[in-house]
Amino acid sequence: MSENTQVTFPAATGVGSMPGGDARETAKTVTGSLDDFPYLAELPARGPGADMIGRTAGMLVDLYARVEPSGWRLSDRPGRDTRRAHAWLRQDLDALEEFTQGYEGDVKVQAVGPWTLAAALELRNGEAVLSDPGACRDLTASLAEGLRLHLADVRRRIPGARVVLQLDEPSLTAVLRGQVRTASGYRTHRAVDRQVVEAGLREVLGASVGGPTVVHSCAPDVPFALLRRAGTDAVSFDFALLTERDDDVIGEAVEGGTRLFAGVVPGTDAALSDPAGSVMGVRTLWRRLGLRPGLLAEAITVTPTCGLAGASPAYARQALAHCVRAARSLADNPE
Secondary structure, eight states, X not given: OOTTOOOOOOSBOOOSBOSSSOHHHHHHHHHHHOTTOOBOOBOGGGOTTTSHHHHHHHHOSSOEEEEETTEEEEESSOOHHHHHHHHHHHHHHHXXXXXXXXXXXXXXEEEEOHHHHHHHSBOTTSSBGGGOHHHHHHHHHHHHHHHHHHHHHHHHHSTTEEEEEEEEOTTHHHXXXXXXXXXXXXXXXXXXXHHHHXXXXXXXXXGGTTSOEEEEEOSSXXXXXXXXXXXXXXXXXXXXXXXXXXXXXXXXXHHTTOEEEEEEEOSXXXXXXXXXXXXXXXXXXXXXXXXXXXGHHHHEEXXXXXXXXXXXXXXXXXXXXXXXXXXXXXXXXXX
C-alpha cells in the first residue's frame, strides 16, 4: 500500500499457528470463527515442513533446505523435506479454498520474515545465514520472489479476497541487538545495521505487490518505528509485553495511520475473562496517550498473544471467538 494511504482491516483475526494436524478441520474452525478475517493456518504438530521455518523455507526460489539435528540447513537441491513442506502447504491451501468458496473480504497468509529466517536457517558450515551479509541478500531476494508466487496462488484460489501478507519476525529485536548466538553458543553474531534490516524488510514486504501488510513479533521491545519506515501497514504484538517506554512510539504509530494488531487473548489454555475485560488494557493505554476513543475501532485489530499451536483444539476455537467478541466490545463501548 502507498505510504500515504491508511489501510483498513477487520476487527479480529488469529496470528498463525493452530493445534492438531487436520487441515480441513482447522480451515473450518478458522473460517467459521472469523467471518471477515480468516487466515491460512499453520499446523506445526504435523512435523518438519509444517513448522513456520520449514514452511517458509519451502517457499524460497532457487534456494532449498533440509532438516539436520541442529535445525534447517540450506542444501544444493530440493529433497524430501522440501517436498514435504510443499505437500503440507498445498493441503492447507486446498482446505482454505474449500471453505472460502464465494468469499469476498480479507484473507491473511503468514511467512517468516527475512531476519528471523536468516537467524534460523543454517549455511552449509552450520552457522546461521545471518553470519554472511551476501547470503542474507540472496535469502531476502529468494523469499520476496517466493512470496510473490505464493500470494498469486492464494489470489487465484480465492478470487474475491484481498490477501494480507504477515511477516513473522520474533527474532528481529535479537538481530538488531546482536543477541543471536553462534553455532558454538559461546558468542553472538554481530548486530545488523538498522538500515540494512529496514531495507530487507521493505524488499520482502514489497512482495505483496500493493496488498496490505503486517509484521508480527511476540518478543519484547518490538521496533515499531523501524517497521513503519520499512512500509508495513500494521504491527502485530503481544500487548502484555508493552511498557510505558513504548507509549510514544505507539502514539506516533496510531496517529500515522499504522494499524495495531493487539495480542490480548492468551495463546495457550487459560480461563478467559469477559470480552470487555480482555481489552481493558487497550482502553487504559488509549486514555494514557490521550487518544480519541472513537479511534479505537479504526486502529485496533484484536488477536491472540501469539500462535495457538500450544493450545487444545477446543481452546483455540474459543480463543478466536473471544477475539471477535472483544473487538465488538471495543467498537460498541470505546470509552
